[in-house]
Amino acid sequence: MSKVKYYYDSETLSYRKIERKRGRKLRIFILSFLGMFLSGFLLLIVYLNLPAVQTPKELALKRELTNMQLQFELLNKKVEHAQAVLAEIEERDNNLYRVYFESNPIPEEQRRAGFGGVNRYKDLEGFDNSKLIINTSRNLDILTKQIVIQSKSLDEIANLAENKEKLLAAIPAIQPVKNEDLTRVASGYGYRRDPFTKARKFHHGMDFSAPRGTPVYASGDGVVSRADSRATGYGKHIVIDHGYGYESLYAHLYKYNTKPGAKVQRGDLIGFVGNTGRSQGPHLHYEVFKDGERINPMNFYYGSLTAEEFDEMLQTAQQENQSLD
Template structure:
């Protein structure tokens, strides 16, 4: 209810009601409207020209944005660190582990290959921070793929390590006749004079001169593939399959101590020196095959000779002399 105002009229000695003019009311209302508009306009100008004025919601969004940028920087640092660690592991893998186990290094294009074909990140486009998000996603995907490649490589290395242990036990690594039983190193691998024709002929093994009946030892673990006299020139001989494409041959034996199919270990007596086959004196003719090819046996005596004995054996095996078979 609006209040009614009065004034005291001294002429009539009574109170009279104050009557307000309509134009004055309208003026006061208009002035209020204009004042309100001006006040709002001034406040808007102040708001637009003073950046530090933020609403609580804007402060919340700003803090979330700052935290997102901070977390993104942390993630990038972690990614960079993980990339460096993986790079170090890959270098060790290629230059140490795979080299030691005789495996070929993994090609760089396999380790660093990206993802071809369709755009994998199309769903990340169209946002304010799309470039940042796509770049990080690409780095994570690439790192993940490199980890998979490295994991498979380490699995292969682990398998090679197990095979290496088996290889070290099976590879021909000792002299098939003990030095104490050896009369002399009669002939080595290479061009030599044939005792029957006197012509130069390539000698594919090593001849150990020893008395008939001298024990002959398996130079590595394996399975006896042959123990017979059915190969021209070798007389009674034994062939041992060592696995890993290695095979050793022991020829001109007087008798056998093993039979075909028998498993033997390095150092087992497999037979005895003789003079059977194409031979001019009791001796052991010893050969090593790798991948089906005859190779120089002198490189496989690290398991039984001292450095001095090995040097002496090398000197004797290099002499150009006449073979015994």
């Protein structure tokens, strides 16, 4: 209950009651309402702009989040690089090591198999950077699985190697003419122009251009199965049976330094470059067979060439030029 207020009337020399004017209450009410409205409006503006007003702790957390995002992106790039390196190892495993040891290659679908069933990354969903985190986690899991598969494969290769030292010695793994004796690698394995007919035909070996009398060496351990000139086009030639399904042929020789039935080791001198048979100039025509099928000799030069020499030979051998036989 509001107090009654009085004022002193000097004319009547008495206290009179203060009568409140009717419009005063209304003005007070309106002013109060406007004050509350403006206060609420200001508070709303402040509330809406709170995200732009960050505390030192929030700024520190934001910087940490940005740094973590950068670290995840760098990790993702490292994983991708590791996958690329692993892919090269897998290719060598399938096309080199397992070929040498006559073991079946690991199927691509087995190496690249994903993770089925339950969503392994459900707990990582719903965040600002969920896509980046999930992608990195998935790549790491796949890389880990591929490494496990490759590790088991290399263990298997190691076990095979213990029992197949003879196979490694038998594989035709060196260049039959030394680099310092070469004029050039005249032609490689693949389609080439025939020097006589000029027609495009498949050349099943490699031609090493060298002066007449240049030494020719056995590319792997084995037994000489032929040393004659009875095969059409090859002239004087030698065939070495290396065992394990491998054979090598050396054609257009000038003369022999071995005979049929002789046991030879990799690097032994077996003959000399010549120009006999169907040949357009002194050179050695060299072929490699696996289970009776001619294969590219370039796949077997790991034993005598540096990486730079191999790369240079590969580029030369891939050129579709004219063969010498």
